[in-house]
Amino acid sequence: MAKVLIVDDDIFLHxxxxxxxxxxxxxxxxxxxxxxxxxxxxxxMNPRPDIILMDHRMPVMNGATATREIVRIDPSAKIxxxxxxxxxxxxxxxxxxxxxxxxxxxxKNLFESFEKYLKS
Amino acid sequence: xxxxxLILSLIEGTNDLIHSIEPDHSFEFVNRSWLETLGxxxxxxxxxxxxxxxxxxxxxxxxxxxxxxxxxxxxxxxxTIFLTKDGDMIHVEGNLFPRREGSEIIAATGFFRNVTxxxxxxxxxxxxxxxxxxxxDLMVHDLTNINQxxxxxxxxxxxxxxxxxxxxxxxxxxxEEVERASRLIMNVKKIIRLDAVSHEQVLWDIAEVIxxxxxxxxxxxxxxxxxxxxxxxxxxxxxxxxxxLSDVFYSLIHxxxxxxxxxxxxxxxxIEPVKxxxxxxxxxxxxxxxxxxxxxxxxxxxxxxxRESILGFGLGLTLVKKLLENYGGYINVQDRIxxxxxxxxxxxxxxxxxxxxxxxxxxKK
Numbered sequence: 001m002a003k004v005l006i007v008d009d010d011i012f013l014h015x016x017x018x019x020x021x022x023x024x025x026x027x028x029x030x031x032x033x034x035x036x037x038x039x040x041x042x043x044x045m046n047p048r049p050d051i052i053l054m055d056h057r058m059p060v061m062n063g064a065t066a067t068r069e070i071v072r073i074d075p076s077a078k079i080x081x082x083x084x085x086x087x088x089x090x091x092x093x094x095x096x097x098x099x100x101x102x103x104x105x106x107x108k109n110l111f112e113s114f115e116k117y118l119k120s
Numbered sequence: 121x122x123x124x125x126l127i128l129s130l131i132e133g134t135n136d137l138i139h140s141i142e143p144d145h146s147f148e149f150v151n152r153s154w155l156e157t158l159g160x161x162x163x164x165x166x167x168x169x170x171x172x173x174x175x176x177x178x179x180x181x182x183x184x185x186x187x188x189x190x191x192x193x194x195x196x197x198x199x200t201i202f203l204t205k206d207g208d209m210i211h212v213e214g215n216l217f218p219r220r221e222g223s224e225i226i227a228a229t230g231f232f233r234n235v236t237x238x239x240x241x242x243x244x245x246x247x248x249x250x251x252x253x254x255x256x257d258l259m260v261h262d263l264t265n266i267n268q269x270x271x272x273x274x275x276x277x278x279x280x281x282x283x284x285x286x287x288x289x290x291x292x293x294x295x296e297e298v299e300r301a302s303r304l305i306m307n308v309k310k311i312i313r314l315d316a317v318s319h320e321q322v323l324w325d326i327a328e329v330i331x332x333x334x335x336x337x338x339x340x341x342x343x344x345x346x347x348x349x350x351x352x353x354x355x356x357x358x359x360x361x362x363x364x365l366s367d368v369f370y371s372l373i374h375x376x377x378x379x380x381x382x383x384x385x386x387x388x389x390x391i392e393p394v395k396x397x398x399x400x401x402x403x404x405x406x407x408x409x410x411x412x413x414x415x416x417x418x419x420x421x422x423x424x425x426x427r428e429s430i431l432g433f434g435l436g437l438t439l440v441k442k443l444l445e446n447y448g449g450y451i452n453v454q455d456r457i458x459x460x461x462x463x464x465x466x467x468x469x470x471x472x473x474x475x476x477x478x479x480x481x482x483x484k485k
Binding site: 013057108 | 260261264265267268269271272273275276279298299302306313339
């Protein structure tokens with residue numbers, strides 16, 4: 001079971017992702033609606049999230065910038081991008097994300113990615 | 121004398137703007153079109169200087185250019201902006217060359233074409249493109265999020281132990297439709313991006329591309345199994361292409377999976393070089409319902425969207441054709457069994473390739 005921080009500016013998406021994650025036996029430990037909030041949440045969360053699900057295009061601070069900052073604070077942070085913007089792939093991986101899943105994602109693909117990176 | 125008359129009539133008859141500029145930047149000569157376009161009379165010319173007719177931001181650059189010409193150089197494809205007497209901007213492009221009397225250079229002569237309308241059209245096109253890209257981008261982002269929400273909601277229903285099993289197939293169909301809508305949206309985005317941005321070309325191992333794509337496609341069909349037979353050999357043939365190469369094979373294999381009604385879907389991919397040409401022939405053969413002769417051309421046509429939507433191909437094959445054209449390649453569709461389209465389709469792709477031998481040779485160099 002993983003403790004997950006969901007970062008996305010779409011409020012409804014938080015609800016459906018949380019339901020999916022719960023079905024998969026995971027726990028949502030925090031919600032953030034832009035990169036800056038993600039950074040604040042990450043610092044506050046104790047213990048830190050096992051996985052961060054990160055959108056890219058968000059107001060205030062985008063996902064890649066937030067990822068760079070989070071990885072700077074904790075290089076072992078595990079961040080998986082879930083984004084509708086395929087063109088952000090390189091930026092996401094360069095900023096320190098472990099994986100990039102293109103929306104819309106199936107639960108199966110999400111859990112496979114979890115399994116892969118929780119083990120590592 | 122007759123020759124001189126001919127030259128003068130050509131200079132006065134042309135729509136090009138011609139002027140001759142002296143070292144002090146006054147005008148030695150201007151033609152009729154120059155006067156009409158810039159709104160001056162013959163009587164104005166003697167008091168004009170170069171700086172009066174050149175857009176302020178271009179004066180320094182153009183003055184330097186005139187100095188170069190007066191030192192004996194020729195310049196072609198000169199682009200600048202003239203100003204009319206009323207202050208309107210006239211975009212021009214043309215050539216500058218020295219005018220000599222004997223061995224002495226006495227002026228810089230320019231022949232310019234008025235390209236203002238073309239520039240204006242280009243500007244409007246660029247603005248329209250930026251606007252279209254912005255709207256498509258916005259649509260793609262928001263619709264994809266909406267699709268994600270619908271898809272995840274369907275999945276939550278399916279995973280619910282109390283969900284009636286007899287309704288599962290409806291939800292599965294809904295899931296597939298959401299994914300189809302998402303692919304359509306992404307294809308629109310890709311088609312727009314293909315025209316707008318130049319993409320980095322890298323070397324792809326075609327066998328690896330096909331292997332990865334086959335896995336991705338199979339993952340998309342929870343109730344079907346892909347039986348792929350191929351002679352593709354890792355490391356043997358490489359294609360120079362951008363990141364969208366996999367979309368070509370994704371679309372073809374996905375269509376095969378989608379239209380074949382069997383649970384186990386057989387697809388054969390045969391790869392062979394076309395002798396004495398730079399092309400690799402890649403045949404993607406399936407056992408689906410096939411494509412009747414009258415539809416064979418239509419499925420790739422951008423202008424047959426209504427038709428395509430009846431056939432259910434969306435924009436996938438339009439994107440495939442566009443991508444292959446960008447790679448200098450080609451696609452057509454034939455019957456897997458010649459003369460009987462009902463036995464399945466054979467999509468024949470031609471792509472320029474490099475063999476392992478070519479690459480070894482290049483490395484040695």
